[in-house]
Amino acid sequence: MPNMVTLQGEDDVFFLLLKERLERININTDSPDGVHIVCWHSGPAVDCDLVIRPSTSNPYPREVHCEMVLHDLYIPSGSGEWGPKEIEHQLLWLNNPSSERPQGVARYWIHVRDVVDMISVLFDDLPKGKIDICGRRCWSHEAMSSELEMLFNRVRAAESKTFELENLKIFEPNTEPMVSPPRPNLGPLHTAYQKVGLKGWHPVVPFRIGLMECIAHQLP
Numbered sequence: 001m002p003n004m005v006t007l008q009g010e011d012d013v014f015f016l017l018l019k020e021r022l023e024r025i026n027i028n029t030d031s032p033d034g035v036h037i038v039c040w041h042s043g044p045a046v047d048c049d050l051v052i053r054p055s056t057s058n059p060y061p062r063e064v065h066c067e068m069v070l071h072d073l074y075i076p077s078g079s080g081e082w083g084p085k086e087i088e089h090q091l092l093w094l095n096n097p098s099s100e101r102p103q104g105v106a107r108y109w110i111h112v113r114d115v116v117d118m119i120s121v122l123f124d125d126l127p128k129g130k131i132d133i134c135g136r137r138c139w140s141h142e143a144m145s146s147e148l149e150m151l152f153n154r155v156r157a158a159e160s161k162t163f164e165l166e167n168l169k170i171f172e173p174n175t176e177p178m179v180s181p182p183r184p185n186l187g188p189l190h191t192a193y194q195k196v197g198l199k200g201w202h203p204v205v206p207f208r209i210g211l212m213e214c215i216a217h218q219l220p
Helices: 013-024 086-095 112-125 141-160 187-195 207-218
Strands: 005-009 035-039 048-054 064-070 129-133
Touching: 005 013, 013 035, 013 112, 035 112, 048 112, 086 141, 086 207, 112 187, 129 187, 141 207
Parallel strands: 005 035, 035 048, 048 064, 064 129
Antiparallel strands: none
């Protein structure tokens, strides 16, 4: 594995998390040599080896060896330009339910930690072409909202020392929506993982853990 990359992009939450992940495995991210990685969602573009962008952006307008497209990404501290806002909107509503509950759609949620871990594994042997990235399991908006509300209530009960039996019940929502949106094609990503000697693309951060991190980060 090379110990140098050129990492470019806006100094936003995704860029900083990827930079921290690479530097944790002793990769110099400010080198003029090595793999050229660009985190991009809009604005000027340059030729590079790897571009990483959200699915809501336009296709990357320059030459690139590998284009990683992130679908349904969530970042506990706030996703900014990089992912949907449904989790953040639900948390705001739970903290102050004075208006109609926010709506949303079914999603293949993926935690940012799974994404930056994936990039740290693949950047040394980049697949060619477009690589779609998302979770494998589809969550209906209603199931995500119910799970988040249950965890939120547990946190509030713990803070106020008002735990009741209801807060301790095992909660297993039916996550499958009545109609699932088409899942992005994970075949190229799965194959890329196998090519570097791994079993394939299997995100490891449980959604419940990720939602707890969102609560910890985003609520006072």
